[in-house]
Amino acid sequence: MSEAISTKLNLDLISDRLCVADFGCASGPNTFVAVQNIIEAVEDKYRNETGQNAADNNVEFQVLFNDSTTNDFNTLFQTLPPGRNYYTSGVPGSFFNRVLPKHSFHIGVFNYSFHFTSRIPNGIMERDSPLWNRDMHCTGFNEAVKKAYLDQYSADTNNVLDARAEELVPGGLLFLSGSGLRDGVKMSETVKGIMMDFIGASLNDLAQHGVINQDKVDSFNIPLYFAEESELRQIIEENGKFTIEAFEEIIHANGEFPLDPKILAVSFRSFFGALLSAHFGVDTMRKVFELVEVKAREEFSRIQNAKPGLQYLIVLSKK
Numbered sequence: 001m002s003e004a005i006s007t008k009l010n011l012d013l014i015s016d017r018l019c020v021a022d023f024g025c026a027s028g029p030n031t032f033v034a035v036q037n038i039i040e041a042v043e044d045k046y047r048n049e050t051g052q053n054a055a056d057n058n059v060e061f062q063v064l065f066n067d068s069t070t071n072d073f074n075t076l077f078q079t080l081p082p083g084r085n086y087y088t089s090g091v092p093g094s095f096f097n098r099v100l101p102k103h104s105f106h107i108g109v110f111n112y113s114f115h116f117t118s119r120i121p122n123g124i125m126e127r128d129s130p131l132w133n134r135d136m137h138c139t140g141f142n143e144a145v146k147k148a149y150l151d152q153y154s155a156d157t158n159n160v161l162d163a164r165a166e167e168l169v170p171g172g173l174l175f176l177s178g179s180g181l182r183d184g185v186k187m188s189e190t191v192k193g194i195m196m197d198f199i200g201a202s203l204n205d206l207a208q209h210g211v212i213n214q215d216k217v218d219s220f221n222i223p224l225y226f227a228e229e230s231e232l233r234q235i236i237e238e239n240g241k242f243t244i245e246a247f248e249e250i251i252h253a254n255g256e257f258p259l260d261p262k263i264l265a266v267s268f269r270s271f272f273g274a275l276l277s278a279h280f281g282v283d284t285m286r287k288v289f290e291l292v293e294v295k296a297r298e299e300f301s302r303i304q305n306a307k308p309g310l311q312y313l314i315v316l317s318k319k
Contacts, residue, residue: 001034001175002041004315005107008245009042010171011049014059018042019105020086021064021167023095024113027072028079034111035063038175039086042107061086066099068092094118096159100167108164109175117223118156121148125221136200137222139193140186153225157235165241168318174242176314177250181228182307190309191257192226194302195268195292199276202291212284220279222272229310242316250311259303261296265289 020038025031039061046054054061065076069092080088093099095110096118123131124145131148138149164174179192187193207214227235229247236244257264269289276285296303 001038001109001177001313001315002044004173004175004246005038005041006045006048008173008315008317009045009107011046013106013169013171014042014046016058017060017062018054018107019062019064021066021091021100021105021108023066023108023110023164024116025065025067025071025076027075030111031065031076032079032081032084034109035086036081036084038107038109039063055085062089063087064089064091064100064105066091066093066095068094095163096156098163098166102166103169104167106169106172107175108168108172110178112178114157114160114176114178115180115224115226116156117149117152117225118159119152120221120223121152124148125219127218133221134218135197136203136220137187137193137196138225139188139197140181141188149225150227150231153227154231154235158239161236161239161241165318170318172318173245174316174318176312176316178312179226179256180232180310180312181226182310183228183230185228185307185309187226189307191255191259191264191303191306192268192309194299194306195264195296196222196272198292198295198299199268199272199288201295202288203280205291206284206287211287212280216280220276222275226309229312232312232314236314236316241319243319244314245317246313246315248313250313252311256309256311259300261293261300261303264296264303265293268292 020035022031022035043054063086073090091099123129124133126132131145133145138146140146168174181187188197203217206212207217236242273285276288
């Protein structure tokens with residue numbers, strides 16, 4: 001992101017204020033790291049190109065934290081970094097729609113929130129539908145189910161891009177960092193897909209033992225779709241509002257996830273624990289992830305032999 005700001009951001013866009021917006025900010029602290037990195041990159045560019053500090057020219061920074069109305073904004077604002085060099089505002093509302101005035105921010109970021117959909121596709125949760133999917137996610141093995149998820153994701157992503165194109169200043173930048181799939185790889189062939197399968201299997205185990213109702217398990221679906229690289233490119237290009245300045249794979253030394261059953265169980269509890277708690281209750285959620293860790297240990301060879309997923313950074317500039 002720092003490199004993109006250094007090479008792609010036009011300082012002529014900035015007069016006395018630069019505004020950064022984080023869409024899907026959650027309750028911290030990751031969002032604070034992301035926005036601080038962006039601001040520091042802007043300050044470095046300003047200093048390198050003008051020979052002055054941004055503050056010396058009365059340039060001020062504002063950060064807009066956006067998430068759904070149910071987000072824990074209290075925790076977010078109680079843990080704001082002391083000594084920060086930016087002003088803050090909370091923006092409650094779904095980022096699938098407009099949440100800001102036109103031309104109101106210069107740099108936007110989606111940190112691992114770009115894979116969500118606004119809802120579960122039609123037919124997926126209906127028992128008498130040919131698209132009925134008892135899995136809690138799109139595994140990728142049923143082509144009709146995959147198409148339903150992709151169609152929903154495409155429509156939602158178009159809405160996201162249309163909304164941001166209205167809100168972003170002309171020439172502004174949008175950063176999309178997240179998780180996806182390599183072309184031709186099915187979700188349940190990757191570590192993240194396997195772990196989600198373990199969550200679903202654990203829920204079914206609890207249902208078989210009478211801890212929870214099977215109908216409640218069957219009605220649980222997570223509104224997300226991990227798109228393939230070519231799908232992401234096609235959606236963005238066909239939308240037409242942005243130019244793809246960069247599409248880079250993020251390579252981690254230990255791969256997409258550390259291959260340790262306990263760490264994996266804890267990680268996926270942090271990803272999906274709140275969703276499970278809302279649907280089944282906190283006690284059930286805890287039991288689920290105890291079973292998930294057991295399954296990860298028992299089927300560790302499946303995890304070790306999984307196909308690699310995709311972590312990406314996409315840099316978009318508004319046309």
